[in-house]
Amino acid sequence: MKLPTFPGGIHPPDNKATTAGKAIVNCPLPNELIVPMLQHIGAPAECCVTVGQQVAKGEQIGTAVGPVSVPIHAPTSGEVIAIEPRLHPVGRPLPAVVIRPDGDERWHEGLQACDPDSLNPDELRQLLRQAGIVGLGGATFPTHIKLSPPPDRRIDTLIINGVECEPYLTGDHRLMLEEGSTIVDGILILRKILGVDRVILAIENNKSDAIAVMRQLCTATPIQVQPLPVKYPQGAEKQLIEAVTGRQVPSGKLPMDCGAVVQNVGTAAAVNTAVHLGRPLVERITTVTGTGVRSPKNLRVAIGTPLTHLIEQCGGFSDDPGKIILGGPMMGNSQISLEVPVIRGTSGLLVLRQQDISVKKPGPCIRCGQCVKVCPIHLQPTVIALCARLGLVEKADSHNALDCIECGCCTYQCPATLPLVQSIREIKGAIMEHKRKH
Amino acid sequence: MDKALYISSSPHIHSGVTTNKIMRLVIYALLPAIAVAVVFFGLPALKVLLICTLGCVACEALCCKLMKQPLSINDGSAVLTGILLALNLPPSSPWWLALLGAAIAIVIGKMIFGGLGYNPFNPALVARVVLLISFPVQMTSWTAPAPLSMGFDAVSSATPLGEMKSAVMLTGQLPEMATSGFDRYFYGLMAGSLGEVSALVLLLGGLFLIFKRVISWHIPVSFIGSVVVMAGIFWLIDPTRYPSPLFHLLTGGLMLGVFFMATDMVTSPITAKGMLIFGCGCGLLTVLIRLFGGYPEGVSFAILLMNATTPLIDRYTKAEIYGGHNHETGGVQ
Incomplete structure (x- = not known):
């Protein structure tokens, strides 16, 4: 059977074998966490703690400002040692709360687990917003907004993005293998919020083990697992919608304008954690990989962990690093320093060696098409x-x-x-x- | 971290297929045709090849110097133009004809427009047509192929298309050579330009380029398809006067034109639909010129005429964008 896909796209070497077989390991806490107030698309959160204050894990340290914004939480318990602009992955210093962990990992007392069945969609949306849930595929768009279509837009399809089409990255792949049931539970919550019948979990067929695991877990659910051929950028929202439904998002409009909402598998897992455990988004899976690191890994990282710490956890540099990229090699951002922290959108840390980088002088367009x-x-x-x-x-x-x-x-x-x-x-x-x- | 980090905006990886590599692959694809030319026509063919190639490279170097531009001969396009020009010349071409052709191809065909990527017409074909019109005698002095001969006892001979055309003009009937014995054309036992002799090796080279995804199938398929249809229509009307589509396919510069000249990226459309239109136009014009024009061969004229339409084709074959209506726009082509 021919698998559905979208027209166009490329087939770069996926380089996923380095970390695809490596189970997610918890990254130990660094000496200090740098938690920026801007970790999502929209207005930055406003800091609501003071220097010297003790904070608990999951406690709000930044409040949402305006509708397109989400709060920021302390990734661990400890002391606020500074509130100042720090170098951000965007390439310039932005306001951040610096926390020195006390090592207790003491959760905030106000957090409480909920039964999704006892909440209505609006309460669930509010809960997700308070938990700081954003799209973890890398775009970090606040999830509650994507789950709030205006009344005149009828959403009939929820697409869960397990495509992970960026080369090198394997975090979503490992998450599906290791925590598939968390993802499934999260998807069911998302489905309830949107009130849709049709739920499709799309996975590229270079992750056949994940397809098998998720199929198994989805048997008793309305979730349909859809394998897709490998092609970049299939995980891009518009392309995924086209591949899965054959529909196109009208130019200049949003996916909800063609009846679809797309959520990443990592986001689904975070949704489940937020509802069932009452825990806000304070950590994520980041693939640390590339020729430039000695032992590449899939790490579960506290938000705010500086990149230097991630490199240390992966055995250090194998050679002089030439380029440090947050995200994948196709759309990730190259960094000027290792002092920047992991934020909610940091799906990967890719290190290329000096010799891997070739700077070619552009020639004239030969109109090859x-x-x-x-x-x-x-x-x-x-x-x-x-x-x-x-x-x-x-x-x-x-x-x-x-x-x-x-x-x-x-x-x-x-x-x-x-x-x-x-x-x-x-x-x-x-x-x-x-x-x-x- | 002794060395500074390299900063650039994404993407951070590249396919590795560069202009230079494309040129190299096209040259590899032409090697069998070059070998056949040298085997069939001997040293004179080799001489024409060398003069054209070295001439093109030298002219481009000179132009770069005069235009105070960085030396561009390393991109491989001048070498390729030289080879293609040689394949478009008779094996008996005198040295000055080959050299003049090289100068026309590079200077008038390419560099005055700004170099690689900016020329509207295929440089090698520009040179061929200028030479054909200016030096009709030298450009139509054909020798019969004599495998492995050293070329000292060349026998003059007509090309199949030339023979066909004069017979039809004189008698109104196709000669026998245009109705049977096509296998010799397929292997290349006929008079013609260096690159017109063996349809087989050109076909192989062309398939190699499609397989390697250097060229797409659109132009070759639509070009060949329209030749077959056009020639087929006339053949069905009067098979005693018009040769069969197969004769058209195997003779003259068709295979060279189809796979190596019409597919020149710079001078052909960039959209898939545009390539199909372009190929059809080439095929149509080729058959019309061959059957009704003053020249026996029409491939070069057909391709050059279609080159002129490329910007227009590109403009009107813009694909509808994802999720939108194609707003008509003025072209920056």
Whole structure:
């Protein structure tokens, strides 16, 4: 049987074998945790503790500001030793609460477990918001908002994203193998909130063991496990919706506009922990991998753990590191320092050695059409990038630059090694600016 | 951490398929055709190949210097243009013809537009057509292939398409060579340009390129398909006057054009639909020129004419974007 997928996309070497067989291990606490107030898309949380204050694990240290925001919690018990801007994965210092762990891992007393059956969807949404649940696939969009479609949008499909299409990353894969039932319970809560019948768990078929495990666990549930062929960027929301349902999200609109909501498997697990155990989101699975680390691992990490600590836990660098990437190699951000902390969106820490990095000088576009062929949005990346180089903002807009999902397939494939997606990113900023002014 | 970390925006990996590698693969795909040319036509063929290739590289180097641009000969495109030009010339071409062709291909065909990627027309074909029009005698002096001969006793001979055309013009009937014995054309036992002799090796090279995903199937399939359909229609109308589609496929520069000239990325459309239209246009024009034009062979003219339509095709074959309606836009092509 031919598996469903989306048109376009690429097949980079997945490099997952390094960590796919490695069970998740708990990363010990570092000497200090740096917990930024911005770990989600939306308004940063506002710090609500003071220097010197003792905090318990799971206690709120930042409150949500406005509707698109979530609170931040202490990842462990300890003392607040500083509240100051610290270097953030975005590349500049942002407000953060620095906590010195006391080693007790004492949970906050106000937290209480709930029975999802005793709560209505609105109460569950509120609970998830208070628990700081955001999309753990990397986008960190507040989950309660994705679960709150306006009354005029009918949602008929909940898609659970177990695709993990970024090369190197194996955190979701391990989570499905080791904590599948947590994921299933979380999915059922999400299903209840949305009130949908159709629930599809999508997994790429390079994770056949996870497909088998999840099928087993889902037998008595309405969840349907859907294997997909391996292709990047299948885990991107729009592409996953197209692969699974055949529908397309209208340009400029949200997935809920085509009746679908997508949630990551890690998010589903966090939802279950928040409801059944009453514990907010204070840790996540991060794959520490790449040629540059001595013993790559899948770690369960307290939010706020500095990258240096993760590297130490993985045997240190194998060689001079050339590039430190948070996330996967296709969409992750390269870091200027190892002092930045793990945040809610940190799915991976990828270390490439100096010798792994080749900086090629871009040549002229030879119009091979590869970027057009691989673009999952069916754009003409080389044309938009040309507009960007020439500063033609309106022209770039007319070529639908704003629809670019920045997956990077065009740049990956370009034989002239042109920075296509990078140029498109820049011109997208200019288009937004232009639209604000006019 | 002694060395500074490298910072760049994503993606952080690349497929490894570079322009240079593409050029190299196309050259590999042409090696069998080059070998056949040298075996069939001997030293003169080798001479033409060398002059064209070295001439193209030298001209490009010179242009870069004059234009104060970084030296671009390492991208492999000049070598490829040289080889393709040689394959488009008669084996008996004098040295000056080959050298002039190289200069036309690189200077007029490519560098005055800004170098690789900016030329609207296939450089090797520009050179071939300029030479054909300017030096018709030298460009149509064909020698019969003589496997493994050293080329000192070349026998002059007509190309199958040339023979067919003159016979039809004189008698209104197809000669016998255009109705049977096609296997010799398939293996390459016919007069023609260096790269026109063996359909078999060109087909193999072309399939290698498709297999390696250097070129997509769209242009070759639509080109060949439209030749078969067009030629087939005329053949069915009057098989005594119009040769069969198979004759069209195996003779002249068709296979070279289909797999190596029409698929030139720079001068063909970037959309899949556009490539299909482009290939159909090439096939259509080729058959029309061969049957009704003044020249016996029409592949080069057909491809050049279609090259001119490439920006237009690209503009009107833009795919509908994901989740949207294709807003009509002016093209920056």
